[in-house]
Amino acid sequence: MDVANVNLAGLAPNKPAERQKTMKRSARKVTLSSVIAAAPLLILLIGFLAVPLSYIVWGSFEGTKLNFSHYARVFASATNLNILLHTLRVGLIVTVVSIILGYPVAYLLTKVRSLPLSVLSIFILIPLFTAFLIRTYAWMIILGREGIINNALIWLGVITAPLQLLNTTFAVVVGMTHVFVPMAIFTMYSAMAQIDHAYAHAAQILGAKPVQAFLRVYLPMTLPGVFSAGILIFISAIGFYITPALLGGPSDTMISQMIVDQMTTLLNFELGYASSIVLLLVIIAILFVASLFIPLEMIWSSASSSSDQEPRAAARLLKRAKRALGPAVSAIEGVAHAATGQLLTKNAGWLWAYTVAILIFLTAPLIVVVILSFSSSPFVVFPPPGLSLQWWRKLANATDWHQSFLFSIQLGIAAAFIATIIGTMGAFWLVRTKFMFKKALFLFSLSPLMVPVVIIATSLYVFEARIKMLGTFSGLVIGHVLLSVPYVIVVMSAALRNFDTSLEPAAAVHGARPLQVLRLVTLPILKPTLLTAGLLAFLTSFDELLVGIFLLGRQTPTLPIKFWADIKYQIDPLLSAASTLIVVLVTASIITVQLIRMRHEKRTTAGTAD
Amino acid sequence: MSTSLEMKNIQKFYGPLHVVKDFDLHIQPGEFVTFLGPSGSGKTTALKMIAGFETPTSGDIFLGSRSIVDLPAYDRGIGMVFQNYALFPHMTVSENVAFPLTVRKAARKDAEDKVAKALSLVKMEQYKGRYPNQLSGGQQQRVALARAIVFNPSILLMDEPLGALDRNLREHMKVEIMRIQKDLNMTVVFVTHDQDEALTMSDRIAVINEGSLVQVDDSKSLYNRPRSRFVASFLGESNMIPCRVDEAQNGSAKVTLAGAASGAAQLSGQINGDQGWLFVRPERVEINLSSEPAAVTNSLDGVVESALFLGEMTRYLIRCGNETITVKRQNRGQLHFAGGTPVKVSWKAEDCVVLQ
Numbered sequence: 001m002d003v004a005n006v007n008l009a010g011l012a013p014n015k016p017a018e019r020q021k022t023m024k025r026s027a028r029k030v031t032l033s034s035v036i037a038a039a040p041l042l043i044l045l046i047g048f049l050a051v052p053l054s055y056i057v058w059g060s061f062e063g064t065k066l067n068f069s070h071y072a073r074v075f076a077s078a079t080n081l082n083i084l085l086h087t088l089r090v091g092l093i094v095t096v097v098s099i100i101l102g103y104p105v106a107y108l109l110t111k112v113r114s115l116p117l118s119v120l121s122i123f124i125l126i127p128l129f130t131a132f133l134i135r136t137y138a139w140m141i142i143l144g145r146e147g148i149i150n151n152a153l154i155w156l157g158v159i160t161a162p163l164q165l166l167n168t169t170f171a172v173v174v175g176m177t178h179v180f181v182p183m184a185i186f187t188m189y190s191a192m193a194q195i196d197h198a199y200a201h202a203a204q205i206l207g208a209k210p211v212q213a214f215l216r217v218y219l220p221m222t223l224p225g226v227f228s229a230g231i232l233i234f235i236s237a238i239g240f241y242i243t244p245a246l247l248g249g250p251s252d253t254m255i256s257q258m259i260v261d262q263m264t265t266l267l268n269f270e271l272g273y274a275s276s277i278v279l280l281l282v283i284i285a286i287l288f289v290a291s292l293f294i295p296l297e298m299i300w301s302s303a304s305s306s307s308d309q310e311p312r313a314a315a316r317l318l319k320r321a322k323r324a325l326g327p328a329v330s331a332i333e334g335v336a337h338a339a340t341g342q343l344l345t346k347n348a349g350w351l352w353a354y355t356v357a358i359l360i361f362l363t364a365p366l367i368v369v370v371i372l373s374f375s376s377s378p379f380v381v382f383p384p385p386g387l388s389l390q391w392w393r394k395l396a397n398a399t400d401w402h403q404s405f406l407f408s409i410q411l412g413i414a415a416a417f418i419a420t421i422i423g424t425m426g427a428f429w430l431v432r433t434k435f436m437f438k439k440a441l442f443l444f445s446l447s448p449l450m451v452p453v454v455i456i457a458t459s460l461y462v463f464e465a466r467i468k469m470l471g472t473f474s475g476l477v478i479g480h481v482l483l484s485v486p487y488v489i490v491v492m493s494a495a496l497r498n499f500d501t502s503l504e505p506a507a508a509v510h511g512a513r514p515l516q517v518l519r520l521v522t523l524p525i526l527k528p529t530l531l532t533a534g535l536l537a538f539l540t541s542f543d544e545l546l547v548g549i550f551l552l553g554r555q556t557p558t559l560p561i562k563f564w565a566d567i568k569y570q571i572d573p574l575l576s577a578a579s580t581l582i583v584v585l586v587t588a589s590i591i592t593v594q595l596i597r598m599r600h601e602k603r604t605t606a607g608t609a610d
Numbered sequence: 611m612s613t614s615l616e617m618k619n620i621q622k623f624y625g626p627l628h629v630v631k632d633f634d635l636h637i638q639p640g641e642f643v644t645f646l647g648p649s650g651s652g653k654t655t656a657l658k659m660i661a662g663f664e665t666p667t668s669g670d671i672f673l674g675s676r677s678i679v680d681l682p683a684y685d686r687g688i689g690m691v692f693q694n695y696a697l698f699p700h701m702t703v704s705e706n707v708a709f710p711l712t713v714r715k716a717a718r719k720d721a722e723d724k725v726a727k728a729l730s731l732v733k734m735e736q737y738k739g740r741y742p743n744q745l746s747g748g749q750q751q752r753v754a755l756a757r758a759i760v761f762n763p764s765i766l767l768m769d770e771p772l773g774a775l776d777r778n779l780r781e782h783m784k785v786e787i788m789r790i791q792k793d794l795n796m797t798v799v800f801v802t803h804d805q806d807e808a809l810t811m812s813d814r815i816a817v818i819n820e821g822s823l824v825q826v827d828d829s830k831s832l833y834n835r836p837r838s839r840f841v842a843s844f845l846g847e848s849n850m851i852p853c854r855v856d857e858a859q860n861g862s863a864k865v866t867l868a869g870a871a872s873g874a875a876q877l878s879g880q881i882n883g884d885q886g887w888l889f890v891r892p893e894r895v896e897i898n899l900s901s902e903p904a905a906v907t908n909s910l911d912g913v914v915e916s917a918l919f920l921g922e923m924t925r926y927l928i929r930c931g932n933e934t935i936t937v938k939r940q941n942r943g944q945l946h947f948a949g950g951t952p953v954k955v956s957w958k959a960e961d962c963v964v965l966q
Binding site: 500502503505506507508509510511512513514516520521524525527600603 | 692
């Protein structure tokens with residue numbers, strides 16, 4: 001039957017040679033396309049992040065002079081050292097508070113059905129995507145001398161004279177916590193959503209009390225997610241600029257403010273460089289320690305973490321310590337069970353109450369801003385003495401605001417467009433091609449998220465001044481592209497990893513050429529993800545302050561810069577009207593994209609109708 | 611448009627791993643050939659090389675008279691049904707089916723006709739406006755089949771297409787696929803690890819193990835005349851009794867069974883003195899009470915170890931010394947043997963073969 005069993009000896013020697021030629025040709029094609037996909041990303045990251053950073057490093061010891069005295073000054077001067085320590089302390093407090101406040105909410109999100117889930121997440125998403133500036137402004141209104149809290153306390157007769165709430169460390173912690181709680185909730189939720197609640201049920205049926213089931217089974221499984229949320233928040237918090245600058249007092253200066261001051265007002269560049277490098281080294285050290293416990297890429301994209309990995313060395317060490325503490329843990333569990341026995345059973349009513357309280361904490365400041373925009377008073381007083389549209393009328397006539405708004409939109413669209421293209425190509429390259437050090441390169445592509453914005457801003461400032469790009473539109477766009485490309489990469493690579501791998505071969509075998517596959521199959525399926533990535537990039541640019549301040553030059557101020565200048569000059573309800581408008585626009589765009597996504601997903605998610 | 615497919619001395623290495631070895635196979639136009647093998651045997655790799663997703667390390671593949679190894683997948687003109695169907699989630703049923711025509715820039719009217727014809731062939735006309743996720747598994751399967759045949763491919767590849775369907779649907783789809791194959795007279799290469807699918811549907815089955823073609827034959831010969839222990843045990847149930855060839859003669863021989871009893875069997879190339887395994891299917895073995903004389907050449911004495919009632923048949927395990935013989939008997943009201951009964955099992959010389 002096997003007709004082909006004829007002797008092919010004559011053909012055999014030259015055939016494989018021919019084959020090798022074709023394979024080589026196709027291999028070259030693959031390398032070529034991956035070079036094309038990788039090039040823009042690598043050029044961006046090396047040319048506008050690594051090289052400018054090296055300028056800063058070089059400048060910090062005055063190049064060939066090897067003058068390290070600036071580093072000494074960072075540590076020797078009590079003021080500078082205090083700023084550094086204060087920064088770390090505030091970062092730590094904010095991190096711990098945000099995690100503790102966010103954990104129960106994230107836990108509840110894993111338990112609810114899809115409709116309440118989407119309602120809850122809208123209430124968390126809107127604060128998450130509201131500009132830091134607007135949220136900080138809201139806290140200025142709430143905590144001010146004539147703010148809600150003081151007025152309420154006086155009205156209640158608790159105090160007679162207004163308390164000093166604004167310009168304190170307390171205000172900074174509250175403002176930053178407000179910024180980071182939504183981030184904590186979403187980061188922890190995305191890790192927790194992958195944990196099956198059946199584990200806790202299994203523990204209970206095996207005899208664990210609810211407290212034990214939670215502490216011994218559920219909580220340990222969520223720890224990597226909690227830990228990565230903590231790292232994410234901490235490294236963002238210690239690079240924070242807006243909130244401490246506006247809500248803190250003189251003794252609340254954080255390191256970013258110090259760097260900005262050195263670079264802009266004191267013009268002590270070398271000290272600024274040295275402080276930047278110190279901040280960067282602190283972050284590198286934290287990330288290094290973190291990498292002993294969890295895979296670093298998990299911090300930014302929990303989807304890429306794999307649970308079947310060997311526990312890391314440090315994690316094993318932790319386990320041993322835990323075993324030693326066993327008896328103490330059991331005793332605590334006993335007490336906790338006695339105390340919470342009622343709470344942890346069945347009805348999670350208290351969890352809902354708590355979640356609603358957190359949501360009020362998150363959204364109330366925005367509502368205050370909205371109400372204030374209709375104030376009839378010329379001052380920021382809350383509650384407003386009467387309602388009027390005067391501030392809206394004023395906003396409608398404020399041409400400087402209109403120009404800033406239009407300029408920010410232009411800038412956002414340009415940055416989002418370029419970032420989406422570069423990031424998507426980069427994500428294809430990172431996910432689809434096989435090469436060594438892939439994880440390291442993935443982390444490298446996320447590095448603009450690790451380097452504090454203030455350092456990116458100052459290093460680009462120095463670098464762009466050197467290459468005569470400072471103050472140009474393209475210089476500004478590049479800065480914003482750099483900041484938003486990592487988000488595009490995170491979103492796109494998650495989508496590409498979940499992409500059904502048989503669809504492209506199916507298209508190819510039925511006659512589609514590579515470009516047709518891309519145009520007819522791959523991109524249309526990724527369309528909603530591309531939209532999300534683009535929106536994220538746009539919002540990143542639209543909210544961005546520091547890079548803008550440094551790179552703007554003589555161009556029209558962007559909306560955040562305009563806002564920043566006004567807030568420092570005088571706070572009046574006009575800012576509320578502007579904020580309200582921005583919040584409404586941002587919310588509308590989030591909801592629109594969400595709706596498009598939902599419609600697309602409803603049609604296309606895998607799963608059958610039977 | 612049926613075409614022959616020929617695989618000539620195909621080898622595939624993944625690094626040092628030899629995953630496909632010495633593949634030589636000629637598939638006739640209009641023939642339905644199944645690649646059957648356990649998972650990891652290399653059957654899917656072989657299929658991927660035909661489709662163009664993998665390049666053979668050496669060897670050649672001909673579609674008709676044309677060598678296709680150097681052609682990219684999209685120029686091969688092959689239809690394929692994927693294991694998870696791989697329907698494009700963002701296209702409707704008719705857009706999915708039209709896809710092979712769209713990318714070939716077929717004329718609109720012509721394409722519409724062909725899509726309608728393909729959909730009616732798989733009885734899915736009324737679903738043409740739906741999206742894949744609005745269809746059941748069986749319906750998705752039909753659409754995937756329509757998409758694969760709409761452009762009159764020279765050959766149709768199917769990669770475990772029935773694996774995701776439930777039992778009843780699977781039986782139904784088997785018949786449907788066979789009907790469509792016959793209607794269009796298509797050359798089909800079908801990959802499965804399910805022996806029932808292979809036995810029912812195929813003109814010929816290529817049994818693959820550890821990267822090699824072990825035996826290529828039609829269902830009946832493969833089942834009744836396996837050429838190796840692997841094929842005998844992979845396809846259906848079988849008894850393997852150690853034996854020695856005593857007097858070989860014209861392809862059959864007198865043998866010694868399990869070191870003691872004497873019997874007779876067909877040979878598969880052994881000579882006198884060879885050790886081997888005597889292969890006999892459970893349904894070819896008779897059971898009688900020990901007291902009755904044996905009617906045929908091969909017989910062993912034993913005790914009923916267990917009797918499993920399976921509805922249409924009873925499955926006995928008979929312990930004969932160190933060997934356990936499986937026997938399947940149709941339940942037609944004959945004598946039932948309870949556990950512990952001393953019995954004699956026997957089978958005809960022409961129903962058993964000595965395998966290496």
